[in-house]
Amino acid sequence: MRLIDKLLLEGISSTYFSGEQRLPVLDNISLHVQAGEFVTVLGPSGSGKSTILKTAAGLLKPDRGRVLIGGHETTGTPQLVGYMPQQDLLFPWKTLKQNAALPLLAAKSGTGEAYARVEEMLPVFGLESFADYYPFQLSGGMRQRAALLRTMLIESNLMLLDEPFASLDALTRENMQDWLLDIWGRFKRSVLFVTHSIDEAIYLSDRIYVISERPGKNALEQDIELPRPRTKSILASRNFATYKQVFINALAS
Amino acid sequence: MKKWASIKSNLPSALLIAGVLLLWELVTGAADLPEFILPAPSTIALSLAANFYLLIGHAGVTLTAVLGGLALAILVAMLLAIAMDRWKPLKQALYPLLVISQAIPIFALAPLMLIWFGVGLLPKVLIVALVCFFPLAVNLIEGFNQVDPEAINLMQTMQADRWMIMRSVQLPSALPYFFSGLKIAATYSVLGAIIGEWLGARAGLGIYMLRAMNSFRTSDVFASIIVVIILSLAFFKLVELSAWLVMPWKRKPKNSTED
Numbered sequence: 001m002r003l004i005d006k007l008l009l010e011g012i013s014s015t016y017f018s019g020e021q022r023l024p025v026l027d028n029i030s031l032h033v034q035a036g037e038f039v040t041v042l043g044p045s046g047s048g049k050s051t052i053l054k055t056a057a058g059l060l061k062p063d064r065g066r067v068l069i070g071g072h073e074t075t076g077t078p079q080l081v082g083y084m085p086q087q088d089l090l091f092p093w094k095t096l097k098q099n100a101a102l103p104l105l106a107a108k109s110g111t112g113e114a115y116a117r118v119e120e121m122l123p124v125f126g127l128e129s130f131a132d133y134y135p136f137q138l139s140g141g142m143r144q145r146a147a148l149l150r151t152m153l154i155e156s157n158l159m160l161l162d163e164p165f166a167s168l169d170a171l172t173r174e175n176m177q178d179w180l181l182d183i184w185g186r187f188k189r190s191v192l193f194v195t196h197s198i199d200e201a202i203y204l205s206d207r208i209y210v211i212s213e214r215p216g217k218n219a220l221e222q223d224i225e226l227p228r229p230r231t232k233s234i235l236a237s238r239n240f241a242t243y244k245q246v247f248i249n250a251l252a253s
Numbered sequence: 254m255k256k257w258a259s260i261k262s263n264l265p266s267a268l269l270i271a272g273v274l275l276l277w278e279l280v281t282g283a284a285d286l287p288e289f290i291l292p293a294p295s296t297i298a299l300s301l302a303a304n305f306y307l308l309i310g311h312a313g314v315t316l317t318a319v320l321g322g323l324a325l326a327i328l329v330a331m332l333l334a335i336a337m338d339r340w341k342p343l344k345q346a347l348y349p350l351l352v353i354s355q356a357i358p359i360f361a362l363a364p365l366m367l368i369w370f371g372v373g374l375l376p377k378v379l380i381v382a383l384v385c386f387f388p389l390a391v392n393l394i395e396g397f398n399q400v401d402p403e404a405i406n407l408m409q410t411m412q413a414d415r416w417m418i419m420r421s422v423q424l425p426s427a428l429p430y431f432f433s434g435l436k437i438a439a440t441y442s443v444l445g446a447i448i449g450e451w452l453g454a455r456a457g458l459g460i461y462m463l464r465a466m467n468s469f470r471t472s473d474v475f476a477s478i479i480v481v482i483i484l485s486l487a488f489f490k491l492v493e494l495s496a497w498l499v500m501p502w503k504r505k506p507k508n509s510t511e512d
Binding site for chain 1: 403408409412414422428501
């Protein structure tokens with residue numbers, strides 16, 4: 001028997017309306033994330049992965065199914081979760097420090113206190129000398145780190161990350177993956193991660209759900225038993241290649 | 254360097270203006286036109302200098318109406334746009350009326366203002382507010398419409414309250430729209446005040462213009478037109494400057510840092 005899941009999605013079905021058209025997006029999706037676990041949803045573009053995250057956050061109400069966080073039903077009610085949408089969504093009118101402090105200010109911290117907390121965290125995210133920069137003055141990688149810092153400052157043990165590295169070049173992306181694993185190990189959060197990159201999914205996750213093309217259905221649930229902490233050398237290992245073949249097959253069918 | 258570039262780019266139009274003025278001066282001299290038909294630029298300049306303090310005084314009165322009206326329009330437009338963003342039925346009910354209200358010519362409304370509120374400052378303030386309100390309100394409403402719903406989602410997952418979402422997402426993202434509305438409003442505002450003064454006032458550039466016209470002091474009319482132009486331009490620049498001050502993230506050049 002396992003402990004109460006941090007996050008549980010049960011039989012989620014969801015429809016997207018665009019004008020007159022009804023577009024089924026999710027069909028009976030179930031998944032769970034246990035405390036401290038790194039779980040990834042892997043699927044092709046347009047398989048409704050973002051809809052899964054938004055439903056998990058309570059931002060969307062599914063047609064059927066329910067969402068439980070820590071054993072409590074939260075379906076369709078926005079929850080305090082570390083949700084990071086696809087674009088970095090740093091507000092252009094706020095400096096890095098002001099952006100990162102938003103979750104603390106929303107939680108009614110004093111401004112001084114919030115900024116002090118952000119300043120304290122900046123070095124961990126490699127952003128110490130950029131506190132007063134506006135987003136347009138930062139590189140893509142720095143913006144993603146700033147957005148992750150903001151997500152990390154949301155007082156929740158559950159993080160929902162929607163393709164956070166999709167917009168980055170390959171090299172920056174690999175650095176950010178290592179860096180995310182490091183942060184995750186340090187702060188012990190439960191993560192539901194979304195990506196369409198097989199390598200990224202295997203490298204990061206404890207468990208992977210493969211979602212089929214629209215409407216998204218559960219296609220495969222696979223544990224990844226690669227030792228942690230992981231380094232890039234495992235990318236060339238046999239186990240990694242075996243997993244990779246499994247996912248290539250699952251996505252092809 | 255940058256300053257020199259901007260001087261250089263403005264040089265052609267400055268030369269053109271100088272050329273036209275020169276031609277104007279020569280033609281009025283050569284053709285021996287009566288002054289009340291077309292005064293020479295030099296005569297206008299002399300009128301401007303002779304009546305400088307008088308003009309400043311009248312400009313002050315007009316400026317008060319303009320500032321009052323603009324402030325009132327900003328306040329009402331802001332409150333209305335926020336209310337319409339919050340209660341969609343209100344928006345559905347009021348938006349068409351807003352557009353219809355623009356079809357009413359201000360020349361038709363201005364006399365009513367005077368009948369209801371007399372010849373003092375108040376009717377001018379109201380006329381300016383009426384002219385400025387529409388571009389401000391429409392731009393603000395559009396600005397609130399354009400707010401990224403993902404940004405609001407994000408704030409909800411932080412459990413931010415509505416006031417915080419308004420303050421840190423909706424208002425700042427509507428600011429560029431607000432300022433483009435304000436640019437239009439600022440140029441209309443001086444015009445609105447002048448129209449109000451034409452219909453009846455004790456002081457102001459409009460009434461100065463009217464008096465000069467009625468006594469065929471055409472050079473004085475031109476002088477007051479110049480003051481109106483300067484006033485409008487100054488307002489426009491002031492709006493640009495405040496946009497620059499209020500939105501530091503819109504400032505150029507964009508020097509991005511690579512890692």
